[in-house]
Amino acid sequence: MQIKEKMISLFQRRGPSLPVHVAKETDLDMLFASAFLSELISERKLKVSVMKIGSSPLYFLPGQEQMLENFAEGLKGKEREAFERLKEKRFLVDSELEPAIRVAIGAIRDFAIPFRISGEIFWRYFTEDESKFIDMKFKERGEPKVLHKIQVVEKQPEKEIPIEMKVVEVVEIQTPEFEEPKIEIAPVEVAEDTEDAKARRKTKSHVKKTPAKKNPAKKSRQDEKFLEKVKAFLSKSSVEIKSVEDFKKEEIFLVVKVDGKEQLLAAYKKKKISDADIIRAAKRAAKLGMKYSVLSLGELPKKISELVEALKEIKEIGKME
Secondary structure (H helix, E strand, O other): OOOHHHHHHHHHHOOOOOOOHHHHOOOOHEEEEHHHHHHHHHHHOOEEEEEEEOOOOEEEOOOOOOHHHHHHHHHHHHHHHHHHHHHEEEEEEHHOOHHHHHHHOOOOEEEEEEEEOOOOEEEEEEOOOOHHHHHHHHHHOOOOOOOOOEEEEEEEEOOOOOEEEEEEEOOOOOOOOOOOOOOOOOOOOOOOOOOHHHHHHHHHHHHOOOOOOOHHHHHHHHHHHHHHHHHHHHHHHOOOOEEEEEEEOOEEEEEEOOOOEEEEEEOOOOOOOOOHHHHHHHHHHHHHOEEEEEEEEOOOOOOHHHHHHOOOOOOOOOOOO
């Protein structure tokens, strides 16, 4: 009990802290300090962040959530972009976010709180209140307020899907009555099957149909499925994803941790990658000062594979004057 009280006093004085700081100030081994922190979590005397500093989460007292904002500088890539956008806008509509930001915003749950209104998911900055969003939207549209159910969307720590919800507040306001439009179905007369009708049908059957336009929402879901496939593959290989650097069309760039070292991973949604794909990954890795790896849905083309093998032992490529 004395150790736990000492830890609580530490958090009251320092605010959110890492396990290494707790171990140092309590003169405990990291293993024992972590065990005591786990007990305080189970007793609901402490909370733990989703965000990690290095490889460790932050521990903090209930009520110190806003102090986590001081550590947001540690966010990288798309997670950093999602944080900055949400902090600036205060509220975001989930369906209007591009796939990479939608994934990233779900990974910064210390700062992004999801809620649902009339079946649609929104994100609020953690210091904002849902009722402020409702008032703001009605003022923008110049509409009378309507009955809404506000729901908190709670995501499981390791899974993006499914989403579990619970109702936390109901805002009840008057709404104007309106009549539903009546749909009248007129009787259809069936004409006799004449020779002229047969000829017209035959002509129509030879008319080339215009192909239907691709549904962008369906394409977005396919892209997210590819990201989930990459994450599942890396999980099986015990590779830790640190951040989503970029996610567009048929390519994903991730910063991953392999054997304790960070590197860039380029994943391409195609069976045959080209030398241009590898060069693009190399340039992006060079900007980050990292080594890089490449993933695809198929085998490496023989020509590229032979070139990679040939370059392994090369010492120099010179030019004769």
